Amino acid sequence: MKALVFHGPGTITWEEVRDAALVEPTDAVVRMDTTTICGTDLHILHGDVPTVADGRILGHEGVGTVVEVGDGVRNHAPGDRVIIACISGCGVCTYCRAQFPSHCLAPEGTSGIGWVLGHLIDGTQAELVRIPFADSSLHRLPPTVPDELAVLLSDILPTGFEIGVRYGHVQPGDTVAVVGAGPVGLAAIATAGLYGAAQIIAIDRDTHRLDVAKRLGATLTVDSSTPDWKAQVMAATGDAGVDVAIEAVGIPETFTMCTEMVRPGGHVANVGVHGRPVELALQDLWIQNVTITTGLVNTTTLPMLLRLVEAGKLPVEAFVTHRFALADILDAYRTFGSAAQTQALKVVMTR
Secondary structure (H helix, E strand, C coil), X not given: CEEEEECCCCCEEEEECXXXXXXXXXXXXXXXXXXXXXXXXXXXXXXXXXXXXCCEECCCCEEEEEEEECCCCCCCCCCCEEEECCCCCCCCCHHHHCCCHHHCCCCCCCCCCCCCECCCECCCCECEEEECCHHHHEEECCCCCCHHHHHHHCCHHHHHHHHHHHCCCCCCCCEEEEECCCHHHHHHHHHHHHHCCCEEEEEECCHHHHHHHHHCCCCEEEECCCCCXXXXXXXXXXXXXXXXXXXXXXXXXXHHHHHHHEEXXXXXXXXCCCCCCCCCCHHHHHXXXXXXXXXXXXXXXXXXXXXXXXCCCCCCCCCEEEEEEHHHHHHHHHHHHCHHHHCCCEEEEEC
């Protein structure tokens, strides 16, 4: 089969590799019909995730068709159309039972890490992929939901909702600021309304992404390259500060922005993947009763979000901006990696 293989920072190739195959009775092999590129894949390519080994097939998102299942798989059969969750969980360990499959203790990849696809084992940017714990890691896809929408449920929609909106404890009437209107930030914007946010402020340098944010539910957009960005945010809150600040970029400057605009007693929800240390002004924050949360998505909300997408309750059509054949994945990486020039949000590759 062909697959997108990582060969160290800065180097990926589309090459022939051994076909994905069953290893454990709880495995499934899925033919990839649609996959996509995540910002985390770019972090891997830039060398920010040193646990990814040379020779690893990248990718942790996708929609496909089951072609083979192990003897221990009960919920899926060959021919099923499925969403692949970016988190693989055994479903029975302490963390899985506590709804934290992101820290699954099974020995797949590394015990304690549920993000294994495209990280610690081969991933979804390939013609075939082996999915461990198929019963809890695959989700049957209704025929009315197209692949382009379904693939958003593998990662970005659950990530924005779980780690941004839920961890940020968004409440009815809150003012929520999302720093970074990339795909995950836009997912937080699109789902913040589910918990009744009164104001959703999108903050970014890219005017195209800010325009998309408006279509997804932002009530105010702020260009962070302007000197008065903070004054604009504070004016929208009566100088009180925002109730929830969601960081969706993953650099020190944007995290600091969140701590500067959150009100006393508010929440900072960090979603971005950070590749270098971030200074925390705890000497200023300790007296502000500010709560800071971090996290890796668990995808436990995927079934609920799928029902909302199926019912047309989430405006997610705007996410996909570019389409490629799977064999043209290197072009897709170049497009996604130059998003400022190409205006790419989610690029999808289809078989």
